[in-house]
Amino acid sequence: MAxxxxxxxxxxxxxxxxxxxxxxxxxxxxxxxxxxxxxxLAKAYARWPRIRGDAEPYVKRILYHDQVxxxxxxxxxxxxxxxxxxERPAAGEDSDLRLLLxxxxxxLPPRQRAVLTLRYLEDLSVEQTAALLGCRTGxxxxxxxxxxxxxxxxxxxxxxxxxxxxxxx
Amino acid sequence: xxxxxxxxxxxxxxxxxxxxxxxxxxxxRALGRGxxxxxxxxxxxxxxxxxxxxxxxxxxxxxxxxxxxPPTTPPTAPPVTVTPSPAMRPTPGADWAGKPLVLPGDxxxxxxxxxxxxxxxxxxxxxxxxxxxxxRYDGIFPAPTGSLVAVVQEDRSREVGLVDTATGRxxxxxxxxxxxxxxxxxxxxxxxxxxxQLDHFGFIVVGRDGVKKTHPVDMERFLCTDYCxxxxxxxxxxxxxxxxxxxxxxxxxxxxxxxxxxxxxxDDGRPTRFEPVPGxxxxxxxxxxxxxxxxxxxxxxxxxxxxATGRVVNPLPTADVVWVTDDxxxxxxxxxxxxxxxxDPSGRELVRQPLPKQLVDLEVTVAPR
Numbered sequence: 001m002a003x004x005x006x007x008x009x010x011x012x013x014x015x016x017x018x019x020x021x022x023x024x025x026x027x028x029x030x031x032x033x034x035x036x037x038x039x040x041l042a043k044a045y046a047r048w049p050r051i052r053g054d055a056e057p058y059v060k061r062i063l064y065h066d067q068v069x070x071x072x073x074x075x076x077x078x079x080x081x082x083x084x085x086x087e088r089p090a091a092g093e094d095s096d097l098r099l100l101l102x103x104x105x106x107x108l109p110p111r112q113r114a115v116l117t118l119r120y121l122e123d124l125s126v127e128q129t130a131a132l133l134g135c136r137t138g139x140x141x142x143x144x145x146x147x148x149x150x151x152x153x154x155x156x157x158x159x160x161x162x163x164x165x166x167x168x169x
Numbered sequence: 170x171x172x173x174x175x176x177x178x179x180x181x182x183x184x185x186x187x188x189x190x191x192x193x194x195x196x197x198r199a200l201g202r203g204x205x206x207x208x209x210x211x212x213x214x215x216x217x218x219x220x221x222x223x224x225x226x227x228x229x230x231x232x233x234x235x236x237x238x239p240p241t242t243p244p245t246a247p248p249v250t251v252t253p254s255p256a257m258r259p260t261p262g263a264d265w266a267g268k269p270l271v272l273p274g275d276x277x278x279x280x281x282x283x284x285x286x287x288x289x290x291x292x293x294x295x296x297x298x299x300x301x302x303x304x305r306y307d308g309i310f311p312a313p314t315g316s317l318v319a320v321v322q323e324d325r326s327r328e329v330g331l332v333d334t335a336t337g338r339x340x341x342x343x344x345x346x347x348x349x350x351x352x353x354x355x356x357x358x359x360x361x362x363x364x365x366q367l368d369h370f371g372f373i374v375v376g377r378d379g380v381k382k383t384h385p386v387d388m389e390r391f392l393c394t395d396y397c398x399x400x401x402x403x404x405x406x407x408x409x410x411x412x413x414x415x416x417x418x419x420x421x422x423x424x425x426x427x428x429x430x431x432x433x434x435x436d437d438g439r440p441t442r443f444e445p446v447p448g449x450x451x452x453x454x455x456x457x458x459x460x461x462x463x464x465x466x467x468x469x470x471x472x473x474x475x476x477a478t479g480r481v482v483n484p485l486p487t488a489d490v491v492w493v494t495d496d497x498x499x500x501x502x503x504x505x506x507x508x509x510x511x512x513d514p515s516g517r518e519l520v521r522q523p524l525p526k527q528l529v530d531l532e533v534t535v536a537p538r
Contacts, residue, residue, distance in 0.1 A: 005200060012196035017189075024189035025182060034192050038199050045203025101181035102188075120182040134326070134346055135366060151178075158174065 004048050011055050012041060019059055025117040026067045028106040036063060064132060068114050097155070104154035112147035115140055255510065255518040265525040266300040269293055272535060273511035273520040274493030279311045280534040290531075292318055294334045306330070308350055312357035313536035317377060319351045319360055329360065329375065342379035349398055351375075354405040355453045359435070361408055363398045372399040372408055374435055384438025386410065391440070395425035399433075401453040403460065407432040407441055411449045424468045429479065445479035448472055454491035462514070464490045464498070473514055485516050491535065501533065509535075 016037075023040075024033040040062035044055055051058045105113060111133075118129040119140075130137045152158050261270060270278040270293075282290030289304040292311050303309065306320040316335040321328075325341065329351055332339045349363040362373040364383070371385040392413045399408040413419070414428035429445040448465030450456065455464045456476065463476050466488035473482045490500040493511070497519075502508045507529040511520040524533065 008200060008203070009196045012199055016192065016195045016199075020189045020192055020195070021186035025186040028185075030188070030190050030192075033189060034195070037192075037195070038202050041195075041199035042202035042206045045200060046206045098177055098181045098184055101177060102185045105181060105185050116178070116182055117186075120179040121186050139366075148174075 004045075007052060008045050008048055015056055015059075016041075019056070019063070022060065022117065022121065023063055025105075025121050026063060026110070026114060028113070036066060039066060061132065064114055064118070067110050068133065097158075100155045101151065101158075104151050107154055108147055108150055112143050112150065115143045116147055119144065255521045258520065258522045260523040261525045265527075266291065269295075269298055269538070270525070271538060272499060272509045272522050274497055274499045275538045276491065276493060276499055276535045277538045278524075278528070278533055279313070279536045280309055281528045281531040282309055283531060291528075292334075296335050310351050310353065311534065311536070312353045313355060314357040317357065319353065321350065329362075331377065331379070340379065342375060342381070344375055344381060345373050345383065348373070352399075352401060352452065354401050354435070355403060356405050359405070361399055361401055361435070365397075370397075372410075372433070372438075374408075382436075382438070384433065386433070386438070391431050394419065396449070400450055400455075401435070402432065403453045403456040403458070405453065406435055408435050409433075409444070409450060412443075424466070426468055427465075444476050446474050446476065447479055447481070448474070448488070451489045455488070457492045457495055459495050462492075464488055464492075483515055493537075499535070 019040075020033060020037055023037040024030065027033040027036050037059075040059045043062050044051060044059050047058075048055075105116065108116070114133065115129060118124045118132060119126075124132065126137050126140050130140045133140070258273070272278065277293060279293045280290060289302055290306075290309045291300045291302050292309055293300055294316075295314075296316055307323045308321040310319040310321075312318065316333050318332045318334060320330040320332055320339070322330070326348065327343055327346055328341050329344050330339050330341045344362055345364050345366065346369075347364055347366040349365070351360040351362055353360060358377060360375040362375070364371055364373055369385055370388050371383060373381055373383045375381040391410060392415055393411050394413045395411075397411055399410050401408055409430040409432050411427055412429050412431050414426040417426040419425045427446070427448055429443055429447075430450065431443055432441045433439065434441050444463070446463055446465050448467035448471075450463050450465050457463065461476055462473060462482065464471060464473050464485060466472075467481075467484075471485045471488035471490075473485050474480060475482060485498075485500075487500050487503045490498045493499050496513060498512050498514060498516075500510060500512070502510055502521075507524050507526070508521045509524065510518045510522070512518050
C-alpha cells in the first residue's frame, strides 16, 4: 500500500500541473477543473496496480470522458452562458482578441470545447482526437466547425480580425 | 498584419489552460478521494465476501453455474400496516444473503453495487432465491423479472453483456457508441440505452436476443439541455425524454427548467405524445400504475404531479421512487439512507425497512418480487 501511495503521489506531483491545465481548459474554471481532475485521479488511484506505467493517458481519458459524457457527469455545468456578447475588440490588438476568444471558449458546449482542447492544447490530429473521444473523424470536423461558428457568433468581427487560413481543415 | 484565426485560437486555448492556478495538496486530496473510492469498493467487496461465505457452495455463480439447490422457503413479507408512526421492521441478520431481501410493498432488492458501478456487487439470483457476488463487471443490471443480468465493462464500452443466471451463459452484443448505462423495460424483455454520440443523439432498444434498433432524435425539435436521458414508461411501450422550457431563463447553477417530457414509440421511435410535467421522471416506476400521477425531479425539489396537467400535488423527499400500488410509494430515505420506506403519496411514512449494514453505502436496485 505504501508503495502504491508513494508512486501515485510522485505521479501527481510530477504531472499534476500539466493535467490541471487540461482540466481547466475543459472545465473553464479552477474549482470545476480541480474537481474534474481529482475525480479522475481518484479513479486512477483505485486502479493503480493495473494502470501504473500508463497512468497519464488513463487520467486524460477519464478527464475527457467525464467532461463530455453528460450522463456520467455529476456536476451540472454543461456550458457557461454569457449574459451578453463580448464587446468588439479594438483594431490591431491580438491579445484583446484572444481574451475575447478565451471567454467565448468557456461558453462552448463541453464536446466542442473538448475537441478544441485536444486539437489545440494537446496538438492531437483529427484521427487521434476521434480515437480518444470514441467518434468518427467526420464528427471531429463537424464539431470543430460548430465550435467555430459559435465563436464567430460570440466574437463579432472575428474574421475581420484574422486571416481565415487553416481553421476549417 | 493580423494573426490567423488558427493561431489565435491555439493561443486562446493555451491561455485558457494557463488560467489554472496552483492546486495545493493536489496529490494529498486526490489520494484522500482515491482512498474513499477504494473504501467504498471494499465495502462492496466485503458485502460480496459475506455472500460468498453464505453461499459457499455456490461461488461466482455468474461464472460457474451449479445445479439448482433444493428450493428454499421464500420469506414471508409482513403485512403492511398503516399506523400513525412508521412501523419499524427489524434489520436483516447476518444471513441476509441466503434469501431475497423483501421490502415493504412486496418488492425485493435485486442488486447492490458501488454508485456508478465498478467493483464488486451482489445480485439476486431469482432461480435460487439467494444473492451471489461478482467482481468481474463495472456495472451489473439485473432484469426486473427473469434470470437475465445485463453487464457492462469499461473496456467494452460499445457492448452489453447478457448473463443468464439460470445457465451461466454470457453473450455480448454490440450496441453503439457513447452509451448510457442500460435500463431494462419493466417486463424485462428489452434494454434501453441513450446514445450521446456526437451529432447522433437518440435511443437504442436492444432485445434479449441482441437485436437492436437505433432511433435518432432531433435535439433541435425536441430540445433537451442539462441532463438528458431516455427512460421507459411504466407500460414499456414508450420512452420519455426530458424537454427544456426554452422560454424560461437557464442557469448553470441550477437544473434547467422543464416544460414536460416527450414520449416516443419504443418500437419505431415515432414521437407519440407529450406530458406537461415540470421535471424528470427517474424511471418507469415513477409513473403510478393507473398513469394519472408521476413523481419527477423538479427544478428545485422532487414533486408528485398530475400527468395530464402537470399540476403539482405535493413535494416528496426524493424523486427516486417506485409506485407499488396506486396509493403506495417505496423509496430509500434520502437522509438516513439505510432505510427503505413505504409511504403514501403525501410522503407520510408507513413502514420502514432497514438494509443490512453491508448494503448501506451501496447503490441498491429494487424490483417487484
